[in-house]
Amino acid sequence: MDIDSLLHRVYGKKKQGARFGHTKVGGYPVRLRGLSPLVATLSTPIAAPVIAAMRLRSGSAGSGRGAAGLLTxxxxxxxxxxxxxxxxxxxxxxxxxxxxxxxxxKAGDWFSIAVVNNPAIRAAIATIDDDDAWTPVRYPEASRIPTPARRSRLS
Structure with a gap:
């Protein structure tokens, strides 16, 4: 299950549900008029992803708003x-x-959620002294991009 939000740009002032929201275009933050759905997709190793739940939110809503209910x-x-x-x-x-x-x-499922690296997170990680307290994460089905062989400038 993957949760994500997006901003789908629309044109015209009479589009129902369209609001201004923040996004990045070419690396620059901008405000665009659009639809802001929150989407949960379900996928398996042998099937294409399907939408399991979706909600339309205000363009100014934070990405995480309503995510717990949508996930449930x-x-x-x-x-x-x-x-x-x-x-x-x-x-x-x-x-x-x-x-x-x-x-x-509560659903009895596992989760993998990225965390923003900030001083509080770094301080919490620094308190873990025992190397045995770390659990390695294996991604057996992860795609591997081979590193190209480096060539010297003389060859």
């Missing part, structure tokens, strides 16, 4: 459709919130 709905939909066992919930740092983690835990 999406996980229930996945299980009603026949998904069995624990599901993996993946989200970027915009969804690093207690409500999202709680929703995944």
């Amino acid at each position: 709905q999406a996980l229930a939909t996945a299980k009603a459709a026949g998904a069995s066992g624990r599901l993996w919930v993946r989200a970027d740092s915009a969804y690093h919130a207690g409500a999202v983690v709680t929703a995944a835990c």
